[in-house]
Amino acid sequence: MRQAMRFKTIAVVTGVMLLGAACGSSDNGGASAEGSSGGAGGGNAKAEPLKLGYVLPETGDLAYLGPPQIQAMKYAVSEINKSGGVLGSPIPAVVGGDEAGDQAIASQSADRVLNEGVDAVIGAAASGMSLAIIDKITGAGVVQCSGSNTAPTFTDYKDGGYYFRTAPSDALQGPVLADVITGDGHSKVAIVARADDYGKGLADATAKSLESSGASVVLNESYDPKATNFNATVAKVVAQKPDAVVVVAFEEGKQIIKGLMEKGLTPDKVGIYGADGLRSEDLPKLVNAKNPQALDGMKGTAPASADNPAFTKNLKAFAPDLEELQFAPQVYDCVNVIALAAEAAKSTDAASFKEQMVAVTKDGEKCNSFADCKKLLDAGKDIDYDGASGPLDFVDAGEPGKATIEVYSYKDGKLKTLDTREAAPVE
The missing domain is CATH 3.40.50.2300 (Response regulator)
Known part of the structure; x- marks a missing residue:
């Protein structure tokens, strides 16, 4: 996972974002981005939009975990965009792919998502599926965050500092x-x-x-x-x-x-x-x-x-047909940590905001929503995001230490x- 050595990577070249995610529509129109730097965030200029993708189970043995994770991700994006987006730009429609409980399919899905020029990928759900795509994603200089990977393997995985998880290790x-x-x-x-x-x-x-x-x-x-x-x-x-x-x-x-x-x-x-x-x-x-x-x-x-009835109520209001909630809070937190790291770095370039992923979860002023945390960052303060799943307090390995x-x-x-x-x- 996180290594002491940090690598400078080339910026991810962004392309036109697909309008349709694999499960349902987005509240945002098909906002597109041009350019390759991800934005430096200086002055009053808007950064390039933060572009997200996912590789999550829509079919296969873990298909029951797909809806809570996908809907939690979309809910987080909708809340972020209601608060003005990331660095002044709304997050475009999220492009996604099925991990399907099959390494070959997960790899193909990762290729499709990466081809859309995303800055970060949510998923995979299964540890085995993440191991099938982690080199591809992190090797492309793209941040990967899973809300449900628990295999101890990831703690010391050599990912160049691009892999994170909000679920604790087994x-x-x-x-x-x-x-x-x-x-x-x-x-x-x-x-x-x-x-x-x-x-x-x-x-x-x-x-x-x-x-x-x-x-x-x-x-x-x-x-x-x-x-x-x-x-x-x-x-x-x-x-x-x-x-x-x-x-x-x-x-x-x-x-x-x-x-x-x-x-x-x-x-x-x-x-x-x-x-x-x-x-x-x-x-x-x-x-x-x-x-x-x-x-x-x-x-x-x-x-x-965490015992979070407000989150559960709001998520179910956003996605009324949702029954299973397992790992929904953790995926919600993945999206918020990525967005807050970009705000802290003043850049949507993964090579820049990956350096803030650990910092925004600890040793700062407490906050528990993107909107509240953003206000603190705008005021020049360090933040400690406590998520829907509870305090994260990432260790250097980019995962909860407790x-x-x-x-x-x-x-x-x-x-x-x-x-x-x-x-x-x-x-």
Whole structure:
């Protein structure tokens, strides 16, 4: 991720912005920009418009995360433009592409977005999809910000200082998940996880914390998420006779959980745990459509958002059909941090405003909206943007240095929040 070395990059050449984003229309007309510098912001001259793109899931296993992230991004843009835009220019219609749970498609989408001359890209949602496009985006001198990448891989990734995330690393989530498991009295734990950076990263962080607390990890097995059945994985878990099972998965996890329950490993007999990839209102019905209550007692953890009813109310007013909200606050914060960094740098050139991305999230005067933060910047003050997802306080790596983790469960076939816990790096 962030490196001590900073690179000077060529300015991104901007072109005419496509009017239509992949999901719905924008409040702005097809504002276009000419020139190549991104604007220096001097005097009263307007900078070139800040141009945004996205690569987010519109199809595939994480399609349920597409609407909240895309709508949160559009909502942030609409609020910024109501406040006069960035450096006096409205953000044009956002151009987007589908990550689709497929690296080849995500790469093609990134190409299309980059060809529109964007200054920053929101996404991807999945860590694996971001890893498929990060070199392409950051190598082009374009800022990338994800609201849901949690794989520890990104912390030290060599991205030239262009990659950021508002979701915490699984290095912070793993210890909380382990603490929930041991707190429930379990000591013989089997872990099965997707064979990708997200799955392996969270599985290893959880296993390390479990073992340091005295629990025994009897299985830490990865599986091919594209497999057609998971009988072999289920059999390995059953053979170990654990008193708790952790499933680090996306939608395919429903098949694993269903298989475990068919073998007698039900939540009323052993601990069944998941993480953010399985946190879904629909999971009980996906596991057992006829009896969603069969999943009652399953628990999990996920990056939490601050208790922010005003944001939830306003986002739902902006997008009335929105049901799932997971990672919406984090994506909203990505857009605001980018916009505020451009204001602080007095430039929409990514090579300039990337240097302000960390600074606008800490060690300044508190503010929690683009409009309020902009007023402080205009007054020559340093700012500390506290976002819709909570205080960000980016470390040099361009990610939250601490996090609030939600503990969730299922009761009466419905998703419930049990608790939130603060997490910080384990020394």
